[in-house]
Amino acid sequence: xxxxxxxxxxxxxxxxxxxxxxxxxxxxxxxxxxxxxxxxxxxxxxxxxxxxxxxxxxxxxxxxxxxxxxxxxxxxxxxxxxxxxxxxxxxxxxxxxxxxxxxxxxxxxxxxxxxxxxxxxxxxxxxxxxxxxxxxxxxxxxxxxxxxxxxxxxxxxxxxxxxxxxxxxxxxxxxxxxxxxxxxxxxxxxxxxxxxxxxxxxxxxxxxxxxxxxxxxxxxxxxxxxxxxxxxxxxxxxxxxxxxxxxxxxxxxxxxxxxxxxxxxxxxxxxxxxxxxxxxxxxxxxxxxxx
Amino acid sequence: xxxxxxxxxxxxxxxxxxxxxxxxxxxxxxxxxxxxxxxxxxxxxxxxxxxxxxxxxxxxxxxxxxxxxxxxxxxxxxxxxxxxxxxxxxxxxxxxxxxxxxxxxxxxxxxxxxxxxxxxxxxxxxxxxxxxxxxxxxxxxxxxxxxxxxxxxxxxxxxxxxxxxxxxxxxxxxxxxxxxxxxxxxxxxxxxxxxxxxxxxxxxxxxxxxxxxxxxxxxxxxxxxxxxxxxxxxxxxxxxxxxxxxxxxxxxxxxxxxxxxxxxxxxxxxxxxxxxxxxxxxxxxxxxxxxxxxxxxxxxxxxxxxxxxxxxxxxxxxxxxxxxxxxxxxxxxxxxxxxxxxxxxxxxxxxxxxxxxxxxxxxxxxxxxxxxxxxxxxxxxxxxxxxxxxxxxxxxxxxxxxxxxxxxxxxxxxxxxxxxxxxxxxxxxxxxxxxxxxxxxxxxxxxxxxxxxxxxxxxxxxxxxxxxxxxxxxxxxxxxxxxxxxxxxxxxxxxxxxxxxxxxxxxxxxxxxxxxxxxxxxxxxxxxxxxxxxxxxxxxxxxxxxx
Numbered sequence: 001x002x003x004x005x006x007x008x009x010x011x012x013x014x015x016x017x018x019x020x021x022x023x024x025x026x027x028x029x030x031x032x033x034x035x036x037x038x039x040x041x042x043x044x045x046x047x048x049x050x051x052x053x054x055x056x057x058x059x060x061x062x063x064x065x066x067x068x069x070x071x072x073x074x075x076x077x078x079x080x081x082x083x084x085x086x087x088x089x090x091x092x093x094x095x096x097x098x099x100x101x102x103x104x105x106x107x108x109x110x111x112x113x114x115x116x117x118x119x120x121x122x123x124x125x126x127x128x129x130x131x132x133x134x135x136x137x138x139x140x141x142x143x144x145x146x147x148x149x150x151x152x153x154x155x156x157x158x159x160x161x162x163x164x165x166x167x168x169x170x171x172x173x174x175x176x177x178x179x180x181x182x183x184x185x186x187x188x189x190x191x192x193x194x195x196x197x198x199x200x201x202x203x204x205x206x207x208x209x210x211x212x213x214x215x216x217x218x219x220x221x222x223x224x225x226x227x228x229x230x231x232x233x234x235x236x237x238x239x240x241x242x243x244x245x246x247x248x249x250x251x252x253x254x255x256x257x258x259x260x261x262x263x264x265x266x267x268x269x270x271x272x273x274x275x276x277x278x279x280x281x282x283x284x285x286x287x288x289x290x291x
Numbered sequence: 292x293x294x295x296x297x298x299x300x301x302x303x304x305x306x307x308x309x310x311x312x313x314x315x316x317x318x319x320x321x322x323x324x325x326x327x328x329x330x331x332x333x334x335x336x337x338x339x340x341x342x343x344x345x346x347x348x349x350x351x352x353x354x355x356x357x358x359x360x361x362x363x364x365x366x367x368x369x370x371x372x373x374x375x376x377x378x379x380x381x382x383x384x385x386x387x388x389x390x391x392x393x394x395x396x397x398x399x400x401x402x403x404x405x406x407x408x409x410x411x412x413x414x415x416x417x418x419x420x421x422x423x424x425x426x427x428x429x430x431x432x433x434x435x436x437x438x439x440x441x442x443x444x445x446x447x448x449x450x451x452x453x454x455x456x457x458x459x460x461x462x463x464x465x466x467x468x469x470x471x472x473x474x475x476x477x478x479x480x481x482x483x484x485x486x487x488x489x490x491x492x493x494x495x496x497x498x499x500x501x502x503x504x505x506x507x508x509x510x511x512x513x514x515x516x517x518x519x520x521x522x523x524x525x526x527x528x529x530x531x532x533x534x535x536x537x538x539x540x541x542x543x544x545x546x547x548x549x550x551x552x553x554x555x556x557x558x559x560x561x562x563x564x565x566x567x568x569x570x571x572x573x574x575x576x577x578x579x580x581x582x583x584x585x586x587x588x589x590x591x592x593x594x595x596x597x598x599x600x601x602x603x604x605x606x607x608x609x610x611x612x613x614x615x616x617x618x619x620x621x622x623x624x625x626x627x628x629x630x631x632x633x634x635x636x637x638x639x640x641x642x643x644x645x646x647x648x649x650x651x652x653x654x655x656x657x658x659x660x661x662x663x664x665x666x667x668x669x670x671x672x673x674x675x676x677x678x679x680x681x682x683x684x685x686x687x688x689x690x691x692x693x694x695x696x697x698x699x700x701x702x703x704x705x706x707x708x709x710x711x712x713x714x715x716x717x718x719x720x721x722x723x724x725x726x727x728x729x730x731x732x733x734x735x736x737x738x739x740x741x742x743x744x745x746x747x748x749x750x751x752x753x754x755x756x757x758x759x760x761x762x763x764x765x766x767x768x769x770x771x772x773x774x775x776x777x778x779x780x781x782x783x784x785x786x787x788x789x790x791x792x793x794x795x796x797x798x799x800x801x802x803x804x805x806x807x808x809x810x811x812x813x814x815x816x817x818x819x820x821x822x823x824x825x826x827x828x829x830x831x832x833x834x835x836x837x838x
Binding site for chain 1: 630659662673674676686731734
């Protein structure tokens, strides 16, 4: 070229690691969730009793220094049971989220990119969506043995279409972008176009969707346990605790209330963090919400 | 608060700041007399639109506010009046037409109703009187079959018709001031010419003052009485059109005028007859299948939409062929067929002798390398999430070039397109539109193609940046001997860049030949019409005088 044009460029943006300024509700939600997670991980140290050891001599004791939240009908320490229950709830929540994304993301990418596959795959997904989640879970659990895996799979199946639809919608709009067409023209393989140019655009909404899946999975697991169609009663879960406490509700309502409180706080804080993530990742939604 | 004045609009020392105190407009002063057109001209970000919004009292309250100055509409300060009064002023005393009439019109109301609504809000006329007045307004903007148009919805009208509706709506209350913000930018040249003529005609009839905002110097020549050149929130130069255009005082104005491409085809380059034909397209056709499939159980098969029909051309190494036409002429479809982003339904596309029109996606890959594309929108043609370097080496590495070699080549190419070598580590958002278009050119060159297809590659750029990018394309062509297929709606750009020109209309070739013939002595009526509609054709920007 005839003469080089000198151009000044802005300084490269430095990515400083700084704590984002959270709104108060999100901050509280974060603290609560961290506490619950910490409780679950360090359960053997947090809990001061064996959660499953039966002690008929101590049935239905009120709260005391020995039994912080009292004991249940079999003399088991309620606080310890709730602490261990957090393990099940979080495992189910995170497990279902990760699994449904691992399965739904590739399916969604393919449905969005390959038009022939799209019609077939989305009809299957429509079919899955039409099945009520809890009924399906009860069916699967009653056909097979009730373990944590069967419960997780039962909860996951109706969540997959949500992920697939979300990813597919994102891919459909992104694949029209000139940079994707440019990649096609440069001979980039389809796999690489999917993973490198299309997938990153789906991650932000997936994170938000993931928090909702997590919260709803925890709730569904509790419902299944409560209905007796979930994880066996020998394992302490929040749903099991509520279910067993229900019988003694008039005698000792705290059996139901404490576990219910833990469940509500956990789901509420996950949902609040999901909202915060959505606001951070998609500021337009925030403005719309405020208006 | 009212003071006598002969000016319809008088802006005095207007300053507008953001809420953080950053000045957006500084010391803007101008006045418009009845029946006069003032053009605010400037590149993107110069503050033209903010000026018009301030005049209408429509500054976004949470972002911008007028810090000082006065905006006097017939002596009444728009910045001081109450909200209620402002609403009454808008519509009755001043009105605005926008760039994109489709978004300015309500899609679920018939256009007649929408004009009627303006009258309903601002007058006490009876329904019958209002209807008569709406019909009169529709007739004044020369719409055909106004009874039918009255009940039509926006999507049933063409872009030009919608803009006429907007004008009818703006002028139905006979405002004293009409603000037109890039009203013809989204329209084709022939439609643009008609709309400009219409605004002129109605203005003379009603004595309206017009504040016309544009980035196009050609439009300025065609419509303005006086012109204010804006840059970075200031008016750098103002005066009558003849003064500013023929005797610009400021360097910026001179540069702006110099960047307007001339309409005279550039001197023809010597044609090397032995040069290899790198792209040979013959009888190319593309038919889109009808919605809902091409055949039916009963009756005759439905016909598809014929987007392109029987297009043939050849392109030799080192030459530039321009495909010009209005929107819907099929020029982009030709480009996308040539790139095989679309599969053509008829004809052959030979790239260095090999027909690629019927190759499958897999067998196409080795030939993809030969032909690369530059897209219109620089903001969308680079993946925002990966660095410039990764974008540049993606193609070569797909074709087996080792990473180190591709990276080094990427750095060379960035230098070639006039960017610093260290730009390779950065991300697209750190560059301006013009710089991004340079990167897109570098990315195309990284594949060492024989042909570059540029689809409206400079249309989204400001005129001065556009001139630089065009110069870059020419330099690269001279150095590397690449052939360029240049798709554009802008005949000025085509005249400056192209050796040969192919004029398309409704999917067919109207005229094809050397630029000097086609543009200087058009044979076909359509080409003549197109040349005639180029804004500012009566002005020679290089010489600064009327032709």
